[in-house]
Amino acid sequence: MxxxxxxxxxxxxxxxxxxxxxxxxxxxxxxxxxxxxxxxxxxxxxxxxxxxxxxxxxxxxxxxxxxxxxxxxxxxxxxxxxxxxxxxxxxxxxxxxxxxxxxxxxxxxxxxxxxxxxxxxxxxxxxxxxxxxxxxxxxxxxxxxxxxxxxxxxxxxxxxxxxxxxxxxxxxxxxxxxxxxxxxxxxxxxxxxxxxxxxVEMAARRPPLGEAAVLGYAGRLDREKGVFVLLDAAARLAARGPLKLLIAGDGPDAAALKTRSAELGLDVRFTGHLGRAEMEAALAPAWVQVVPSLWEEPFGNVTTEAMMRGTAVVASNGGGQAEIVKDGVTGRLVPPGNAEALAGALSPYTKDRALAEAHGEAGRQRAIDAFxxxxxxxxxxxxxxxxxx
Structure with missing residues (x-):
């Protein structure tokens, strides 16, 4: 053919x-x-x-x-x-x-x-x-x-x-x-x-999580991806204890996001654009990956890639994300654009590494079985x- x-x-x-x-x-x-x-x-x-x-x-x-x-x-x-x-x-x-x-x-x-x-x-x-x-x-x-x-x-x-x-x-x-x-x-x-x-490609599971809670984000840095909402949610969590963010990607709102994270006093590492292998290595320490999109994305490649890596995912409950993440099993689903709800969903993971590991392992199995x-x-x-x- x-x-x-x-x-x-x-x-x-x-x-x-x-x-x-x-x-x-x-x-x-x-x-x-x-x-x-x-x-x-x-x-x-x-x-x-x-x-x-x-x-x-x-x-x-x-x-x-x-x-x-x-x-x-x-x-x-x-x-x-x-x-x-x-x-x-x-x-x-x-x-x-x-x-x-x-x-x-x-x-x-x-x-x-x-x-x-x-x-x-x-x-x-x-x-x-x-x-x-x-x-x-x-x-x-x-x-x-x-x-x-x-x-x-x-x-x-x-x-x-x-x-x-x-x-x-x-x-x-x-x-x-x-x-x-x-x-x-x-x-x-x-x-x-x-x-x-x-x-999603088969990939090796990430190493065991470290001692410090890390939230990860991967994708384009523009408003519709909800990264400003993530920063506001992280600020609520940081007020309760130490927290690190890793934001991988680039886009038109990169400078504004860096300014906003500084205003909020957050501990954020902005990596800029990374190749696929570099991206995977950078996100390996994340206890949970956040996909806070404001629009109904048709699918969620970064979500299935995180799950294949063995990382729990907290995502907006819209579009294809809602069909990938099993709420309460591989991560959590939250209303788009709601920083308070996002912080509430992320909080248990930042306090409980075993929960992050368990939901990450369940997500990896779902990625292998379904995607x-x-x-x-x-x-x-x-x-x-x-x-x-």
């Missing part, structure tokens, strides 16, 4: 691309041939590109235009199809760089769409309003009225909406990363055929066969 993968970014620092490359490697191990078309837009510096036919990526105003029409992407897809002659197409993302028109370029080939964000039903992909509340509106005039889009980008984004609607009938099968993600997509008019979560790479990859390889039957 020949499989053509399409994705907005070839850079492996992009989490969906990293997941897609693991699946692609599994397909090749199973004897299939694969090709990838993706943009050269940079996610990390320097970029770490997966083997791909690269088309031109864009940033800023040019990216808004490319989301509607990217001639380089269309030409790359057509060239690859003519040369490679694939049997099917696996689409991960085509809303930020490639444009939905690449679906037209594949002709009559069966297309599997692996949704990993809400772009199919929402211009900003998050179904989140600027004030941090969930968006309940259909995409359209509300996007401008609520301030999600500027007047300059509104027209182009509405053009993209029309294109997405036009190519939707060409998609043979849609998967979502979680049941909650599927519910959102279906509520706003995009049917989902199956839920298949992201997989292994091998299980996810087997499901997609079987799905490819079904689509061609």
């Amino acid at each position: 020949r499989i053509l993968y399409l994705h907005d970014y070839a850079d492996l620092a992009d989490a969906p691309m990293y997941q897609l490359q693991k699946l692609r490697a599994a397909a090749e191990r199973a004897g299939h041939e694969t090709q990838l078309v993706a943009s050269d837009a940079v996610v990390s510096n320097p970029p770490d590109y997966a083997p791909a036919t690269l088309c031109r990526g864009h940033r800023g105003r040019a990216q808004v235009v490319a989301q509607v029409l990217n001639p380089s992407a269309i030409a790359a897809v057509r060239r690859t199809i003519a040369r490679f002659r694939p049997d099917l197409v696996h689409l991960r993302m085509a809303g930020w760089q490639l444009s939905p028109l690449v679906i037209r370029a594949v002709g009559d080939l069966p297309v599997l769409y692996q949704a990993c964000i809400y772009k199919a039903v929402c211009p900003n992909g998050r179904k989140l309003l600027p004030d941090g509340s969930p968006c309940t509106y259909e995409a359209g005039a509300a996007c401008l009225r609520e301030g999600c889009l500027t007047p300059q980008t509104f027209v182009l984004q509405m053009m993209q909406r029309r294109l997405i609607g036009a190519v939707q009938p060409r998609i043979r099968y849609t998967t979502a990363l979680s049941r909650r993600m599927a519910d959102v997509l279906e509520r706003f008019g995009w049917p989902v055929d199956e839920v298949i979560p992201n997989g 292994s790479d091998q299980a996810t990859q087997r499901r997609y390889l079987a799905l490819y066969e079904d689509l061609l039957a």
Whole structure:
């Protein structure tokens, strides 16, 4: 079988691309041939590109235009199809760089769409309003009225909406990363055929926890990730006893978070951007990993990675997180944006290392049983066969 993968970014620092490359490697191990078309837009510096036919990526105003029409992407897809002659197409993302028109370029080939964000039903992909509340509106005039889009980008984004609607009938099968993600997509008019979560790689268990309680966070440093809420919760806990925080990642709010942690008098280590191996090593001492997102993330890669490491997880009770964390067994689930509730959920772990170890071990077993790479990859390889039957 020949499989053509399409994705907005070839850079492996992009989490969906990293997941897609693991699946692609599994397909090749199973004897299939694969090709990838993706943009050269940079996610990390320097970029770490997966083997791909690269088309031109864009940033800023040019990216808004490319989301509607990217001639380089269309030409790359057509060239690859003519040369490679694939049997099917696996689409991960085509809303930020490639444009939905690449679906037209594949002709009559069966297309599997692996949704990993809400772009199919929402211009900003998050179904989140600027004030941090969930968006309940259909995409359209509300996007401008609520301030999600500027007047300059509104027209182009509405053009993209029309294109997405036009190519939707060409998609043979849609998967979502979680049941909650599927519910959102279906509520706003995009049917989902199956839920298949992201997989997590098998990894060694972290060493036994040390004497000092450490809270860990890994991810992008921006407001929607809830890191300011984490700092406020940590301040409540620090008033009761010594506490260390480790915050791994970078983003637009890095400077503001450092300022806020200093104002609160917290003992925080900001690592900046780390590679995957460095990230795992840095987070190994964490008694609990915190995932305080304010929006309904479709899945939670950092959550399953923490669980595989053997770390208890306290996460927001929204989106895919609620289907990963077993409340009271592998960690705790708390209302998004509530620092008091987050502090209350974290407090028992900071006082009881044995509890952190026990919930971490339960989380590791759940990651192995329910979210292994091998299980996810087997499901997609079987799905490819079904689509061609």
